[in-house]
Amino acid sequence: MSRRGSPATSAKAKHRTELLRQMLRIRRFEERCVELYSTAEIRGFMHLYIGEEAVAAGLMQALSPDDAVVSTYREHGHALARGVPMVSVMAEMFGRVTGCSRGRGGSMHLFDVSRRFYGGNAIVGGGLPIAVGLALADAMRGRPQVTACLFGDGAVAEGEFHECLNLAALWRLPVLFCCENNLYAMGTALARAQAETDLALRASSYGMPSWAVDGMDAEAVAAAGHRAVETMRGSPGPCFLELRTYRFRAHSMYDAERYRDKAEVEHWKQYDPIDRLTARMRDDGELTDETLTALGSEMDTELDGAVSEAQAGALEPVEDLTRFVYTEQP
Amino acid sequence: MTAVHTTYRDAIREALREALRDDERVFLMGEDVGRYGGCFAVSLGLLEEFGPERIRDTPLSESAFVGAGIGAALAGMRPIVEIMTVNFSLLALDQILNNAATLLHMSGGQLSVPLVIRMTTGAGRQLAAQHSHSLEGWYAHIPGLRIITPATLPDARGMLRPALECPDPVLVFEHGSLYNAAGDLDEPADAVDIDNAALRRTGTDISLITYGGTLPTTLAAAEQLAAEGIEADVIDLRTLRPLDEASILDSVRRTHHAVVVDEGWRSGSLSAEIAARITEHAFYDLDAPVERVCTAEVPMPYAKHLEDAALPQTDDVVAAARRVVG
Ligand SMILES: Cc1ncc(C[n+]2csc(CCOP(=O)(O)OP(=O)(O)O)c2C)c(N)n1
Numbered sequence: 001m002s003r004r005g006s007p008a009t010s011a012k013a014k015h016r017t018e019l020l021r022q023m024l025r026i027r028r029f030e031e032r033c034v035e036l037y038s039t040a041e042i043r044g045f046m047h048l049y050i051g052e053e054a055v056a057a058g059l060m061q062a063l064s065p066d067d068a069v070v071s072t073y074r075e076h077g078h079a080l081a082r083g084v085p086m087v088s089v090m091a092e093m094f095g096r097v098t099g100c101s102r103g104r105g106g107s108m109h110l111f112d113v114s115r116r117f118y119g120g121n122a123i124v125g126g127g128l129p130i131a132v133g134l135a136l137a138d139a140m141r142g143r144p145q146v147t148a149c150l151f152g153d154g155a156v157a158e159g160e161f162h163e164c165l166n167l168a169a170l171w172r173l174p175v176l177f178c179c180e181n182n183l184y185a186m187g188t189a190l191a192r193a194q195a196e197t198d199l200a201l202r203a204s205s206y207g208m209p210s211w212a213v214d215g216m217d218a219e220a221v222a223a224a225g226h227r228a229v230e231t232m233r234g235s236p237g238p239c240f241l242e243l244r245t246y247r248f249r250a251h252s253m254y255d256a257e258r259y260r261d262k263a264e265v266e267h268w269k270q271y272d273p274i275d276r277l278t279a280r281m282r283d284d285g286e287l288t289d290e291t292l293t294a295l296g297s298e299m300d301t302e303l304d305g306a307v308s309e310a311q312a313g314a315l316e317p318v319e320d321l322t323r324f325v326y327t328e329q330p
Numbered sequence: 331m332t333a334v335h336t337t338y339r340d341a342i343r344e345a346l347r348e349a350l351r352d353d354e355r356v357f358l359m360g361e362d363v364g365r366y367g368g369c370f371a372v373s374l375g376l377l378e379e380f381g382p383e384r385i386r387d388t389p390l391s392e393s394a395f396v397g398a399g400i401g402a403a404l405a406g407m408r409p410i411v412e413i414m415t416v417n418f419s420l421l422a423l424d425q426i427l428n429n430a431a432t433l434l435h436m437s438g439g440q441l442s443v444p445l446v447i448r449m450t451t452g453a454g455r456q457l458a459a460q461h462s463h464s465l466e467g468w469y470a471h472i473p474g475l476r477i478i479t480p481a482t483l484p485d486a487r488g489m490l491r492p493a494l495e496c497p498d499p500v501l502v503f504e505h506g507s508l509y510n511a512a513g514d515l516d517e518p519a520d521a522v523d524i525d526n527a528a529l530r531r532t533g534t535d536i537s538l539i540t541y542g543g544t545l546p547t548t549l550a551a552a553e554q555l556a557a558e559g560i561e562a563d564v565i566d567l568r569t570l571r572p573l574d575e576a577s578i579l580d581s582v583r584r585t586h587h588a589v590v591v592d593e594g595w596r597s598g599s600l601s602a603e604i605a606a607r608i609t610e611h612a613f614y615d616l617d618a619p620v621e622r623v624c625t626a627e628v629p630m631p632y633a634k635h636l637e638d639a640a641l642p643q644t645d646d647v648v649a650a651a652r653r654v655v656g
């Protein structure tokens with residue numbers, strides 16, 4: 001017990017505990033996915049988020065349930081932190097009809113419109129125009145929501161990136177562009193793909209407030225997210241966050257990682273966002289071993305439940321293969 | 331001449347290596363072709379051998395680097411552009427259709443575009459709708475392009491050379507499920523013909539017409555049919571544009587029955603084109619209507635049982651052939 005009184009009572013401690021909880025959930029979820037992949041219960045392309053959890057955990061805290069989120073194929077963490085139930089994400093990985101996309105999407109195409117979670121897009125840069133459109137609709141209807149659009153540093157090279165920043169700035173649309181700069185697009189290091197590697201600087205050339213943020217620090221991400229969202233709610237127009245982060249695992253399950261040194265990965269592991277927050281909370285007497293153990297077992301329970309429910313989930317009947325090609329009229 | 335044991339993937343790499351070695355105008359560019367070794371490991375090791383000038387990693391900008399390939403081809407180079415999958419080629423569709431396919435015509439014959447674009451196509455690996463479609467039939471719609479689809483090891487090895495010699499843009503579609511196909515291949519390899527379809531099996535009762543990833547499916551169906559006493563011609567189109575109509579019609583005139591197997595969607599597909607040509611030119615040789623086995627008209631689902639149900643399977647080909655032969 002801490003000298004400063006019982007842990008997890010102050011608002012700050014609560015906030016931190018929640019960030020830690022989300023990051024741990026995402027990591028445990030993905031570690032389990034790796035096991036399930038090795039037993040072939042999960043298939044297809046699977047891109048792990050391990051190392052980058054601070055971004056999802058921090059950012060989602062800054063958004064309200066009415067805000068929209070547009071994501072990429074590396075979106076397990078985004079979906080979970082956004083509140084998409086773990087069981088429906090897991091069932092999707094298993095290709096079950098109980099999955100959030102009825103087993104049709106898989107790892108790369110998680111959707112939960114009830115939570116304004118608009119995917120899950122496996123075309124690099126493909127989500128940006130959609131985010132602009134969602135924000136346009138909100139702006140036209142006079143709604144106060146913002147749309148957070150997540151994408152990687154690789155997307156910055158696509159024409160659509162520039163077209164969308166321009167359009168959002170020109171029309172003063174509430175899009176929060178969130179670039180998860182993990183330094184690599186598959187095997188291509190940022191510096192090998194970009195003439196100017198300061199991405200926040202580039203976004204600012206479109207006339208929008210842009211910040212570079214330590215993406216390995218969940219608190220810093222949450223603070224930057226709050227600031228950006230407040231800026232956008234106060235005066236219309238987009239903002240840009242460059243979240244400097246790192247993925248500890250390979251690009252996908254097929255990647256032999258020939259393009260980067262083991263030493264580099266080890267170096268970045270010193271900034272593991274979970275370890276960093278844990279250490280900070282311990283230093284401030286906000287985290288006890290008991291809390292950590294409790295969090296761990298809470299997560300095991302949730303995960304075990306999600307896996308067994310997913311395993312037990314039904315498959316879509318083959319006769320329904322051609323459903324959802326056109327909208328079903330009642 | 332010796333035979334080496336190899337794979338489809340390695341055969342394509344060998345073809346690339348030979349092209350890079352023999353002609354200094356040839357270079358390879360695309361996303362992750364260098365340091366990563368190619369997203370399907372096709373170009374693995376070529377960076378070390380030929381250096382970053384000729385094995386050129388590009389940023390994620392399909393339209394820009396395909397367009398740059400066109401420009402370089404106009405200026406006398408022989409670029410080989412790799413697009414990871416056909417899905418991403420849609421970001422470069424403007425360059426492919428509005429420039430590569432049309433410059434020769436619009437310039438009154440002044441500008442040839444000797445460009446090779448390679449890409450992966452097809453489903454079967456549970457990659458869901460944004461990584462699994464077979465769109466080569468769309469590209470085969472476009473005059474000015476040559477569309478080739480290697481389905482065998484000799485074709486994987488031998489089609490690149492004539493593609494590079496071709497003065498016009500050639501799009502090479504490599505089916506993702508073929509990369510690990512293994513077998514023996516003669517070395518040094520002969521260039522193969524990219525003008526004519528190949529008869530992969532001969533029979534007297536029915537013509538099974540296919541290409542690319544569905545060739546193995548179709549050959550397996552032909553074996554099953556043979557066990558029932560139905561002998562099939564199996565035609566591998568190889569080149570989807572210009573289409574080798576003569577080979578198709580020759581076969582149909584002998585067998586009087588035809589099934590087209592195409593992993594594209596049925597409506598407005600290459601299979602529709604082939605069926606139409608058979609009806610236009612060999613209607614009175616037919617003993618039954620032409621049937622088609624295609625992918626179900628859905629975006630490709632992730633779940634395996636749904637993906638299997640969507641794709642042409644051996645049993646579907648056998649069943650269609652039985653119906654046609656009656
Ligand atoms: C338009 C397009 N081109 C290529 C690809 C293949 N691809 C998938 S992920 C990826 C790397 C993207 O890197 P980045 O945007 O930095 O995101 P990260 O994977 O680092 O999260 C590539 C090239 C694709 N999915 N879409």
